[in-house]
Each structure stands twice: as structure tokens, then as C-alpha cells.
Amino acid sequence: MDYNKLNELKAKYGDYEEVFKSGDYDKAADILKAVLDVIEDEYKGVRKAGMIDKDLVVRKSEGTGQIWLCTNHIMEYYIYACYFEPDTDISMPELPIAEYYRTYADLCVKLKKYKRAEDAYKNSLCWNPVDLDSYLGLAECYKYLNMLTRYLDMTKQAYRFCCTRATMARFYRNMGFYYLSSYNTDMAAACYTYSNIYYHTDNAESELEYIKNALAAAGEKVASAENESDLADKKAVASSGYKDKSAGYKEYTIKQMQEMFDKEHVEPGPDSKTIGIIYRVGELMLQDKEYRLAKDCFMIVYDITNEPQLEGLIAELDGCLGEDAK
Structure with missing residues (x-):
């Protein structure tokens, strides 16, 4: 790497931070994109640590050359080595390229440019296939793009890198959102409750309240339809996707939730x-x-x-x- 160019890039990144703090997100994005274009030109043709296949699975890159890996902490080097089993020497760039891509992706999300964010998160994962924030960021992109299956895929791939109470809580909130969007309110409630056990958040609490209110309202509709023999109302309730609405909201013990997770192949704890x-x-x-x-x-x-x-x-x-x- 050209050290003059390296210093120039660091200076540009510093400008980005100032511009970002000023609230000019479009200009900040332009600065970061210019930095990333230069970086990609400098590292053209190198073998990055990871790749994303057609099934959206993050795996070890193909090739025979040395692997280039960007990490946030030394522990990620060992996590990568254990899970991806590199077959050659690993080198580390002087610049935190994966972090730059993730930062650019986060900025694109702020600007609601979700396809650009998707590409940037994918690039981040190629440079650092064990970066949890990039997995979760990419999952959020698919959430905004209403691509629920991809949202689930990325959340599940993120699981094994969740290693704190806060990140485990995030995993279960993600799963809760998936099940709520799929009209499986029992699993959604279990996931949000389990999330709060790990790390209580207002987000999980508000989703649980939403489920309670939705089930209560649906139960009232069922009762009303039965009392008035309103077939149209019955059909509307039946087609809405909620299960056993007349029973209302249920609270589960930890054992019951873990049994539910087992049936749905959701891990009940960290890896x-x-x-x-x-x-x-x-x-x-x-x-x-x-x-x-x-x-x-x-x-x-x-x-x-x-x-x-x-x-x-x-x-x-x-x-x-x-x-x-x-």
C-alpha cells in the first residue's frame, strides 16, 4: 500500500467524521464512497477472507493465494480460523476496510438507500466474515426491503457470533420480528420474552404489548362474529393468520419456551x-x-x-x- 495514499485516506476519513457529525449524511456518504473506491483499486485481485454464495451463505473465499482479513479485535482472528478453517497464510490490511464498508452501509441505511447498504454490508463480510454487526446490518436491510426469508437467513448466520447478553437479546428480537411477521404469535411472544431475559429493552417490551393488544382485539372479533353469526367477519379473522386468537395472550415458562424453540430449531442459548x-x-x-x-x-x-x-x-x-x- 502506498503510504502517502494511506495517510491521504486517513485524512479523508477524518473529514467524514466531521461531516457526519454536522448531519450532512449525503456528503459523508460521498466521502466514504471515494475512500472505498481507492481502497478497492489498491487491493484489486487479492483474496478476501470470505465470499457470499448464491444461497446467501457467508463462507471461506475460493482460491489459493494468501487470505486478507480485517478484524475489529484479535479474538475475531481466532474465531475466523476455527469456523472458516483457512488453508493458507492470513494477512491483515493496515486500514480497517471492513469497518469502512460497514460504516458506509450504516450511513446508506440512514439515507434509506437499502440496495447500496446491502452491497456495502456484503463487502464488509467479505473482508471480515465474522463481523456480527455486518450480519445484523444486512439482516436489517432485508427487513426494510421486505425480504423476510433473507432476513431470517442472515439472522441465523449471525447467531454463532452473538456472544454477549445484549447481542443474544438482539438475536431473539430478530427472531421475534420474523415470527410476528409470519403470524406465529406464540413463537414471537416467546422470542421477545426470551430477549428480555437476556437484556431488557423497550423494543421487545413494546412488541410484546403489541402482541397482547392484537390478540385481545382479534379475540373480541371472534366473539362478536360468533354472537352475530357474521360469516364475513369470521372469514376475515380466519384469513388474518393469527392462531388461537380466542385464547388470548399466553405467558410461558423458560422450559416451555425452550421446548418451543427446539421444535422450531431456534437455539436456546449462545453457541x-x-x-x-x-x-x-x-x-x-x-x-x-x-x-x-x-x-x-x-x-x-x-x-x-x-x-x-x-x-x-x-x-x-x-x-x-x-x-x-x-
């Missing part, structure tokens, strides 16, 4: 393999005395597991970091 990888990376960073990186990893594992032993280890790392700062 233990991913959590194990992150814990192991924490151990490796600790051995190398990379205390800040180690703490990052152990904090993630502690957040999702509440393992008491990790609480003590994190406190020790805080002490080490405090000593280093002196």
Missing part, C-alpha cells in the same frame, strides 16, 4: 463453541501479558456466563493494567 474460543483467546493473551486484550475476552465470557471465577480474574487484570499505567 458454546464461540464462547470457548473467546475464553481460550483470553488465556493466550494472558500468557503473552496482553492484559487489556485478555480482559476484553474474559469480560465477554463473564457477561454471558456470570462465572464467579472470572470475576476474580478480571479484578486481577484490572490490577495489572493499573500497574502498567504507573
